[in-house]
Amino acid sequence: MANLPAPIKDIQFIADEVLDLTGHYQKLGVHEELDAETFVTVLDEASKFLHEYVGPLNNPADAQGCRIEGNIVTTPDGFKELYKNYCESGWSSLDGDPEYGGQGLSYWLQLILGELNTYYCPGWSNYPGLTHGARELLDHFASEELQAKVLPKLTTGEWSGTMCLTEPQCGTDLGMVATAAKPAGDGSYRVSGTKIFITSGEHDLTENIIHLVLARLPDAPEGTKGISLFLVPKFLINDDLSVGERNGVAAASIEHKMGLNSSATCVMNFDDAKGYLIGEPNQGLRIMFTMMNGARLNTGIQGLAATQASFQNALAYAKERLQMRAPEGPKYPNKPADPIIVHPDVRRMLLTQKAFAEGNRAMAYFAGQQLEVIKHSKDAEEVKRAEQILAFLIPIIKGFITETALEATTHGIQIYGGHGYIKEHGQEQWYRDARIFTLYEGTTGIQALDLTGRKLLQIQKGQIGHMADIIQDFINQHDTPYNKQLQKALDDWQDITAFITRSATKDPNEVGSASVDYLMLSGYVVLAYFWARLHNSAEHSKGQLGAEFYAGKQKTAAFYFAKILPRIESHQASIRSGADSLMDIQASEF
Amino acid sequence: MANLPAPIKDIQFIADEVLDLTGHYQKLGVHEELDAETFVTVLDEASKFLHEYVGPLNNPADAQGCRIEGNIVTTPDGFKELYKNYCESGWSSLDGDPEYGGQGLSYWLQLILGELNTYYCPGWSNYPGLTHGARELLDHFASEELQAKVLPKLTTGEWSGTMCLTEPQCGTDLGMVATAAKPAGDGSYRVSGTKIFITSGEHDLTENIIHLVLARLPDAPEGTKGISLFLVPKFLINDDLSVGERNGVAAASIEHKMGLNSSATCVMNFDDAKGYLIGEPNQGLRIMFTMMNGARLNTGIQGLAATQASFQNALAYAKERLQMRAPEGPKYPNKPADPIIVHPDVRRMLLTQKAFAEGNRAMAYFAGQQLEVIKHSKDAEEVKRAEQILAFLIPIIKGFITETALEATTHGIQIYGGHGYIKEHGQEQWYRDARIFTLYEGTTGIQALDLTGRKLLQIQKGQIGHMADIIQDFINQHDTPYNKQLQKALDDWQDITAFITRSATKDPNEVGSASVDYLMLSGYVVLAYFWARLHNSAEHSKGQLGAEFYAGKQKTAAFYFAKILPRIESHQASIRSGADSLMDIQASEF
Known part of the structure; x- marks a missing residue:
């Protein structure tokens, strides 16, 4: 490989x-x-x-x-x-x-x-x-005391961390968390329960593992309002920050997965394990969700990294594998056949991968900049704006980039033909590994509900808001060959947003019915904006990366607007068909 | 599982x-x-x-x-x-x-x-x-003599068979086959070369294995015109049909694949192996391709079987897994949460699987009937018509049903959430196993070129032909709620076919550029026809399968026309954008 x-x-x-x-x-x-x-x-x-x-x-x-x-x-x-x-x-x-x-x-x-x-x-x-x-x-x-205990060695990497949310009976529905924490009387707690799908829950890389665990205090309110967050170390921590005795937490088993096999995914048993409250009681989910933007952005970035890797492998193969002749006639008459990159359909798949990897990278880095604005800016208005941008953009990034990674990595197999299906070339591993990205850190369906229900309808009152302004400003300020198409896509996006806003007031099922179509449509429109920007930056480039590099960007923009952006047509039609075709069928009629 | x-x-x-x-x-x-x-x-x-x-x-x-x-x-x-x-x-x-x-x-x-x-x-x-x-x-x-030697035990299953086409340097491009056969002087041949990706090439299930091998005779014309077909048994066959001495063919290795792991995929070395010519010299590819309709139909059927299995597993899980509440409020207030089948987006995924499995089954069985017409009908016109239908329909069936199987089996994982990614529930295996179906027996790209280039343009002179007539007749003769949408889809299909026919005369790259979009669009239109038929048959049912069964079919038809058929919009737009955005970029600019 x-x-x-x-x-x-x-x-x-x-x-x-x-x-x-x-x-x-x-x-x-x-x-x-x-x-x-x-x-x-x-x-x-x-x-x-x-x-x-x-x-x-x-x-x-x-x-x-x-x-x-x-x-x-x-x-x-x-x-x-x-x-x-x-x-x-x-x-x-x-x-x-x-x-x-x-x-x-x-x-x-x-x-x-x-x-x-x-x-x-x-x-x-x-x-x-x-x-x-x-x-x-x-x-x-965390309190300063806790920070002093764990941050030094988490920073150097001598210790590692986990997030323990999921339990057998609850993944998405964290209101059903059953892991229990009771006060030990000394300011600490005793945590008991079973957590599943814990990434890096147990391994041999570090001398200690710091688990962040969602659990319920006695008499906590039911549901999501009664969940608190605890720090539970694998080994108790001595005052000199050396590791002490083993705590009551251990891996019961590891999962056998489709991919990501080198990442240890553990079932963790907490048995009267000593833990420390982080933040206030019953604020566990709120704290966890504060970190969600970064976590989901990271997962989106994992998606584009897999897309990029699959693309580069496929590109190398397409330049080297000789098979059939170009439609216009032999390009390399002295070779027994032409390299498969001459074939239009191989190019379609390669360009799809390239358009996703490179455009989605711009989208993700843009979000990263907004997170840095939130971290560092002293301008409250600017911070608020960045927060509002991210509220809307993060579910798109998590959902859309990881879904397009599935498409891209399957093209990466297809370009290799039968050779893509065997392990030797590594292309099948990119698909298997990428398949987790639409599942963990909230499935695509959850991102879509977050985008359409919570962010669009509840918070933004049915307005796309800043992203629409940013795109409109770009169109107004730059002259690209794609302005007209981008304007049309933006207008369509506004229209379909208004449609969902109206229909959601009539039928509570409309939001969920439209949600994934809306997420994907939003992704394609935002990506169109970034490809217009990439085209523009390539046209007015610094020249430092070479003429072929910038030409490639411009031609990929042309591909994106010609072959990929039209997908929004189908998503619009599906959204406009409403919820009835999903909801009419009874469970027994499936 | x-x-x-x-x-x-x-x-x-x-x-x-x-x-x-x-x-x-x-x-x-x-x-x-x-x-x-x-x-x-x-x-x-x-x-x-x-x-x-x-x-x-x-x-x-x-x-x-x-x-x-x-x-x-x-x-x-x-x-x-x-x-x-x-x-x-x-x-x-x-x-x-x-x-x-x-x-x-x-x-x-x-x-x-x-x-x-x-x-x-x-x-x-x-x-x-x-x-x-x-x-x-x-x-x-095969000659009667060869038939008498091998058909009895191939029929009982005591012996098994293989098809040996692919070589390291050629998969799609069989003109590059290098395996050599030379006459032995006794009417038999000696075959030498290496074949890869040979399904069931070697195994322990039968006492003999009959290999059908593409190879070149000495002085055969170059390319596809110089390939002959040979029967090469693993063990030579005695006159009493018992197995004799070992022939010069053996497995060198087996492939490690993404899935289909229980199927032995072998690299086969032929070393001066005794073989028998099947048919005339240099007719090997023609013979192989005569069998292609059946082989490709079988692969399409493998796709719908995987779709069906993934769907049924996902459906059982969706009825049983409790997570969150229905958008309208709790459906099962006494349970800790509602089963996930209440959620619109879970239904979208289940209905997509169901629509593909059941509609594609009708499409595939219809093709099976046409193959039986060819086998059995004494009416030459009827046989010709069936051949013409299949010429056009088989690449659609192979390409479209296997591509939709990839989508369906990935939904099957998604419905399970994180549980879909672990091996325990078997959903990830359906995806891994199904992934081969768009690759073997001719990739989707090859089906699309066969459909658009060879069948549509060369053979049918740019006419959809019988399938269009069949759909039009159905619309004329039956009153379904979907007649208008089906008519529109048929008209769109005719229009885009005319577009491709025109543009192909101007630019040889247009066919390949449009081909996969055209294949998928054709699949969605044909599937729309079958869903209209299923709806109609359910409405006028024999009643033998129960009211819920027929209601389910009618409601799935409604879903298909509302949420899936609109995908043809995007494919049309992509086709109409032409070949330039694929062909302009230079290999070095990727």
Whole structure:
């Protein structure tokens, strides 16, 4: 299987030329030392490290998977040494607080590091990824005392983190959480219950694991209002931050999955485990959901990283595999056949992958910038605007980018023909690994309900809001060959939004019925905006990446507007057909 | 994992009520003993056998896979006993010639047996499936002497068959076949070369394996015109039909695949192996392609069987899994949550699966009837018409049904949420297994080129032909709520066909650029016709399957026209955008 270097030029183009990272940080007044050159150098170094140490493990680690004996979980061969090397090289602490040994670099860089980790090995990416998420949550919500106990070693990567939400009887419906926490009398709690699907719940990479656990206090209100958040360490923590005795939490088993086999997905039993309350009682879900934007953005980025990897492998194969002749006649008459990249349908699949990988990257990085505005801006209005943008954009990013990753990675198999189905070339693994992204961190259906029900109707009162303004401003200010099509798509989006807003008042089923169509349609319109921007940036480029690079961007924009954006037609028609065709059929008639 | 009984009622509805199997056989003057009751009884018995003996092996056989030691391939535990039982129970010879110990039943029944085999275990289905294909080919093209040598034991299943086409350097492009056959002087040949992706190439189920091998004679013309077909047995065959010495053919390795793990996919080395010419020299591809309609129909049927199985598992889960409340408020206030089938988006996914499984079944069985017309009708005009229908319909069936199987089986995972990603529930296996169907027997791209280039433009001179007439006649003769939409879809189909016909004369890339969009659009229109027929048959039903059954069909028709058929809008727009956006970009600009 290929281990192709990550597309640093593409990352550079989006971050520097499309989204003006230098101006972004100057305006925010943070990371001003992070000019484009430094930014790219950091990522180039990261990519080199991962290419050397992570990429070669991707296939064998999938084949080997994780193992459990008793309650000891062993990660694939090479992960332990890799993890140590990764942390010692400073990658675990890229945006960590220098006070705790972190590098103090930007959140955006950390996001892209997550992309690179996934690009080289999705299963691996979740070990540093989850720790970073836990660290961020604790940084916001834990008491100073708790922070002092766990943040230093979470920052260096000596310890790792988990999020323990799901239980056998509840995934989406966290109001049904049954894990119980009772006060121990000394300010701590005793946590008991079973959690499932816990990523990195147990493994052999770190000396301690910090679990963030949703549980109910005695006499807590029913449902979502009665859930609190607890920190439960695998080993109790001594005052000198060394690990003490084993706590009452252990892996009962690991899941056998379709993919992501190098990531340990555990069933965790908490048996009178010592835990510490994070935040106020019964605020657990609120705290968890505060972290959701970052978590969902990360998952969207995992989707585009898988898309990118599958695309690059397929592109290399399409240039090299000789089969049949070009429709206009032989392009390489001296070879026994032409490379398959001459065939229009192979190009259709490659361009679809390319359009998704590169356009979705712009969409995701744009969201990353908004998160940095929220983190750093001192302008309350600007922060509010960024929050409103993200409220609407994050479910689109999570839902749309991961769904398009499924399509892209299946094209990645198809371009290889039968060779795509065998393990040798690695293309089938990208599909298997990517398949989790539309499921975890909230399924596509949940993203769609969040977008259509909660964000669009409840919060934005039926208005697309900032995203519509941003797109309209772009059209007004730039002259691209796609302005007319983009304007039409924006108008259609507004119209269908108004349609849903009206119909939702008449039938409570209309929101759910329209939701995934609406999410996908919104994704295609937003992606059209970004492809218009990419086209524009390529046209007025800095020239630093070479003429062919910019020509490729412009021609991919043309493809997107010609072949992909028209998908919004079908989604509109489906939405306008309403809820009846979904709701009329009785369960017994299925 | 569930082992749910196959939907015999659904099969009965299509075969008996929609496609009038009794009238069909009476008109053809064959199998007149096969009334609807007998037909269904045979399938019911087959389903019971497979449910008991095949279904329980599906998951474990996937986990275990096939093994190779030296050149000996071992199938998963239980397959050897199962295969013996299957043959002894007469299932291998259902439509076999009674002269050779076959049951003399109909081809259509044999097709549905293939569906049932796939429904219970796709990997298993290919062992009897390939043998049946080899038997049919030999029945048409082998000399009487060869037939007498191999057909008896291929019919009973004591021996099995393969098709050896692909080589490392050629899959789609069979003109590049390099395997060589030279005359041995005694009327036989010596075959040498390497074949890959050979389904059932080597295994432990039968005492002999009959390989049908594409190879080149000395001085054969280059390309597709110089390929001949040879029968190469694993063991030479004595005059008394016992097996003699080992021939020079052996498995070199087996492939490690994404799915279909219980099917042995082999690399086969032919080393001066004794072979017998089938048909005339240099007619190998022509002979192989004569069998293509049946082979591609079978693959389409594998797609709908996987769709059906994934649907039934998802439906059972959706009725049982409690999570969240219905949008209108609790449907089961006494339970901790409502079953997820109350949620509109879960219904959207279930109905999509159902619409594909059941509508595609009608499409496939209709094609099966046409194949029986070709086999049995004495009316030359009728045979010609059936051939013309199939020329156009088979690439649609192969391409569209297998592509929709990918969509359906991914919904089958999504409905289960995270539980769909783990192996326990079997849903991820349906996706993995189904993923091969768009690849083997000609990829979707190849089906689309066959449909758009060869069949539509070259053979049908730009006319949809019979399928358009059949749909128009239905609209004229039946009053359904969907006539208007169906007429519009038919008109759109005619228009876009005319568009492609025109644009193809100007640019040779237009055909390939439009091809997959055109194939999918054609599939959606044809499926709309069958859903209108299903609706009509349910409305005027025999009543034998219960009111809920027929109501379900009518409501699924409503869903199909509301939510799925509008997809043709996007395909039309994509086709009309032409080839430029695919062809302008240079390979170096990707």
